[in-house]
Amino acid sequence: MAVRRYQDYLDKNRLPHMWCPGCGDGIILRAYTEALVELDLAPKEVVTVTGIGCWGKADDYLTTQAFHGTHGRALAFATGIKLANPDLHVVTLMGDGDAVTIGGNHFIHAARRNIDLTAIVTNNYNYGMTGGQYSATTPLESKTTTSPKGTPEPGFNVCLLAEAAGANFVARTTAYHATALKNLIKDAITHKGFSLVEVISPCPTYFGRFNGNSSAVNMFNWLKDSAVPISKYGKMTAEEQAERFAVGTLVKKERPDFYTTYRRIHRASQQPKGGE
Amino acid sequence: MIRPYGVQFMQGNEACVYGAIDAGARFYGGYPITPSSEIAELSAELLPQVDGIFLQMEDEIGSIATIIGASAAGKKSYTATSGPGFSLMQENLGMAVYAEVPIVLINIQRNGPSTALATRPAQGDVMQSRWGTHGDHPIIVLSPASVQECYDLTVRAFNLSEKYRIPVILLGDEVIGHMRESLIIPELDELKIINRKTPSAPAEGFKPYTPGEDDIPAIPPYGTDHIVHISSSCHDESGYSHNAPQTADKLVRRLHRKIENNKTDIVQVEWFGPDDAEVTLIAYGVVSRAAKQAVIDAQKEGLSVNLLRLITQWPFADEQVREALKKAKAVIVPELNLGQVVLEVERTNSFKTPVFPLSRIDGEIILPSQIVERIKEVLK
């Protein structure tokens, strides 16, 4: 078969997409499809499980197998899909609302169980789809449509949360760093166990506009300036760190995934017993 | 796994698990809750022995989601719960109806609302099982009244779910789930097992939601050459989201049609007692056992009473209930709630037959003597 191109994973009849000009989602979708090309995975071998939100709309354009579920539950659906057919490559696409706000419980438990799937979490610091309300990643005192004077809640660090819960692979990058993003998605898909790629992404329409950054160009510049490779980030003072975030592969572990452990335990118990 | 067969003695909840595994279920996802937990415990023991997966999820929202995912990937899947957990499952129950993913949900009802009397029986979820998830939707609900039926109706729940691609709820109650009695488990080759149909259309240009003449689509599991797109959003035959008004209308009407047009296949009832009785009892689940005894006791007192037992709770047995209303001078509907099925009986009552409720909501069961008392009151 001819070498696939990223366009083969996109249904051109379903384009143009619904995302606003300057939104990061289109870049992330392209990086995902390019990763699939380079991993040589056929559309039928991949199940893309999406949440509900702007980023959750991504399955509308994809030619892979797909499951577009309910808000926040992508990882729970994906867990069933993966365990029922471990040969499938299961990739969940979730917004920060999906992944760590309404779906936070499934997020920590999928990481703890170490289900062999990949989560690509687009963190735009707010709920794009419903008009820019605050989420569990919105930084303290940011303005959103439900925090017009600034949110009194601090936001989660998504990668730390995944690491603490037990994820095998944790990486962060931004929609500005498209090539790094593609490579991290490839690493995440090939790494066994629960893998997270957090992508900091601009939502100029809401989060940017309410927080002094309505121009997409400004937002991409802000991503470029704030993202610091993990090796460098560790050497920064707390003050320098406060304005920035670490990017790159943050965690890489080889803890056995759920399915491997499940099968090992039950095979062992089914060995015929020796003795009298 | 050592499969029991022939005459056995076990609990209703246990019989459900044997029924599920015999029907071909190989995936359980659930969160423990009284009085259903024995279903989880026995599933945890048995499923790994048949190469299946048992997964204890973090909550009931995740439980139903994970079995929907597993079913979409080709494994017959089930969960078990009770009131509070059933409430948490409602959103995704609608997703399974809309996306036509077969699953079986066992709800062993307990007293409510809220935590209430957690260990006591009730039948308060009859309307919730019909209307609990939002939006217009069909559903199939079966109501076992014995340990034998816990087994038989679990098998049937999977068969109906696979055939019509719809979630099927087995709506038991604490007494039926926990009591022990004997049952006969058939040999595997005596069982009729239905599996979802597979597509005959080629993979190229395949549209998974193209319905057959029976209004049922042949959607393959993930992992074949056929690309499957499953969506909780309004979708056309390709499975991709499509927001046109006529698409929305067409889909929901088809979902209803595939059930409504097959009521003769789906609806099961049992008649007990004389054909032409003066009073007809309409009952289901644990209460139908007391009602049977009441028919016998009433007869001894010279009263003419029979019973229409609803085995299929939803879709409602309109036709059979109408027949009862037409023949009887009065109808009594005893149930462990403040009157849920009685409303449906009244809805189908075009004969002006007097219809009387008999309610109990204190966590105790309705006794045959209470029903006989009610019959006498009604006949006065």
Ligand SMILES: Cc1ncc(C[n+]2csc(CCOP(=O)(O)OP(=O)(O)O)c2C)c(N)n1
């Ligand atoms: C149970 C439920 N609650 C609320 C909603 C409404 N809703 C849809 S998308 C969304 C937030 C999406 O935010 P996020 O996941 O961050 O994705 P984004 O739109 O920013 O890409 C909300 C609250 C819903 N669909 N379901």
Ligand code: SF4
């Ligand atoms: S609202 Fe924000 S997240 Fe949604 S498409 Fe527009 S820019 Fe992107």
